[in-house]
Amino acid sequence: MHADRFDNQIAFDLLARPEHQRLLYGALKAAQVTKYHPQFEDCVTVAHLTWLSAYQNYAPELPANLPDFRKFAFRRIKWRTVDYLRKQTLRTQSQVNLEHALPITIDP
Template identity: 30%
Template structure:
């Protein structure tokens, strides 16, 4: 990046209280100053402000300054949101490893097996799902499989070459059959 533009970007950030934009982004993301990593996210927001400034003014003139604020707000918000999502996903991924490691060190301490605590619920859910699967038509099974995989109804309709209304009918059939199984 251009050092001259970066210098102007840092000066612009610090003049006229433009740091309020970063505080506004953090507030819009629901991040309060009491959060442990607030200052880290604030500093990251400042660096993203400079990046937004550099990116914006390589393609726009200085007369477009009033358009820069909303542009910077969106860019900072999206990038911080991506960072937060990545951290959450990383923490979720590492959580079972931390639990296993802590159980290995305190094996005789009397702590219950964290994986066994939900064993009964998983068996019941599996039995329910298997019974539901067996009662469903092929189309309803396709709906179930795609929804479990996280596919949206719109994308599912495109993939299967049917209308969204057809997918909704399949969903309603699955719901009716599930209610019958639960009612027994």
């Protein structure tokens, strides 16, 4: 069976299986993101999109190589989440504190 890699519905149907939901949340947990994390919902969204990207970019035939795909998707979700959180941390560190922003003037 050859699946169209760009059929998003097939990818999300595969993700809807309970074992793949556990994989997704396990990858988030491996990235130190639990449901109490302040950016949990954003990370879940990133994880869903990363699953779709992993599905589209996995070269071997599915479903024959499903166990290897699961490993591939787990690693991609984990590291994409870590990268997302790193970028968010850098972004918040480079922002000016609102208390100090008032006296700043911007010359056009």
